[in-house]
Amino acid sequence: MHRRSNGGERPTAVDLFSGCGGLTQGLKRAGFRVVGAVDNDPLSVETYKANHPEVLVFETDIQDLTVTSFKRRVGLRKGELDLLAGCPPCQGFSILRTLNGAVEVEDPRNDLLFEFQRFIEELCPKAVMMENVPGLEKDRRFKEFRDWMKQRGYLGDYRVLNAADYGVPQRRWRLIYIAALGKPIPFAPSSSIRRTVREVIGSLPRPGASGDPVHDIPERRSERVLELIKRIPKNGGSRSDLPDHEQLECHRKCNGFHDIYGRMAWDEPAPTITSGCFNPSKGRFLHPVQNRAITMREAALLQGFPRRYKFPTVRHKSAIALMVGNALPPPFIAAHARSVRKALLDGRKGAR
DSSP: OEEOTTSOEEOEEEEESOTTSHHHHHHHHTTOEEEEEEEOOHHHHHHHHHHOTTSEEEESOGGGOOHHHHHHHHTOOTTTOSEEEEOOOOGGGSTTTTTTTTSOOOOGGGGGHHHHHHHHHHHOOSEEEEEEOGGGGGOHHHHHHHHHHHHTTEEEEEEEEEGGGGTOSBOOEEEEEEEEETSOOOOOOOOSOOOOHHHHHTTOOOTTSSSOHHHHOOOOOOHHHHHHHHHSOTTTOOGGGSOGGGSOHHHHTOSSOTTTTOBOOTTSOBOOOOTTTTOGGGSSOBOSSSSSBOOHHHHHHHTTOOTTOOOOOOSOHHHHHHHHHHSOOHHHHHHHHHHHHHHHHHHHHHTO
8 A cells, every 4th residue: 555755545546437537536536546547438538648647547448458467557466456446337227228217228338347347356456436327226237246246255335325415516316336345334424515506617707718628619509599598597497487489399399308408506506417418408507697508617517527627629519528427526436435545544554
């Protein structure tokens, strides 16, 4: 275990399915030293490296990566790693993909859960933390995984928690599983303070000439859509607040999806930031008072990334929105990782 010069200790961690680095950001905030990461998306890896240059990143399909090669390059022996963390791709487990749970979707990405398991078996980390969508709770593979963990001496549990209870300025329900060899690790206590949209993005300059290219990517809307957005009531209103004759024809034919073309409310957490957060037709993604969708910098801040987190300069918002929407909220990860770190260090002291 690496020691910091100030007398503290930085346990080691590995981030599987690392994406653009949200999980790593949270682990580092909690005091971990991330030594390796794996992801196969080139743009996500580029973003990850720009923000975490000290981490050895494997840009490859995890199914093509042997743990023997990974251990050798990272410099780990079996049993040395403190924490293995990750979020196996979760699209197949999501509520949207399963029609609110009414239909079971067999997505081949769901089996990547067992790639996570393969790394656990060959690395034998002291602790494991996995985050995913709530739909994983009812999947048979998750039960098989938990049973397998118990057989190998890992004691743990899972919870479905709201990230807004852990310093994230958005409502986002996520499943988190935490286990350790020989002992359970408590989940982090929730916070009574809710961060709001106003607190996080209220002081940002108007986009367009802010000097932040991620904030300044322009919008392209038809005149008809722009007029509709202008009529949406400020600070939490939605298209359902408008009379029928002022709504788009496609909206008049639909009684559901009331958050479409909705504004965020200043003094509440944001709704879940998804990969469609640049598009008001995908949910409540309009700025509370300005006549536009949130920018990609605002989306990243509402996901819990720091203000200076780097994203590649791209012409289309969709590429950044996909990374941000799929990311793990750093404050949520940091809260639970601190609990893991404390348990690891307490165990180390008790073994002396």
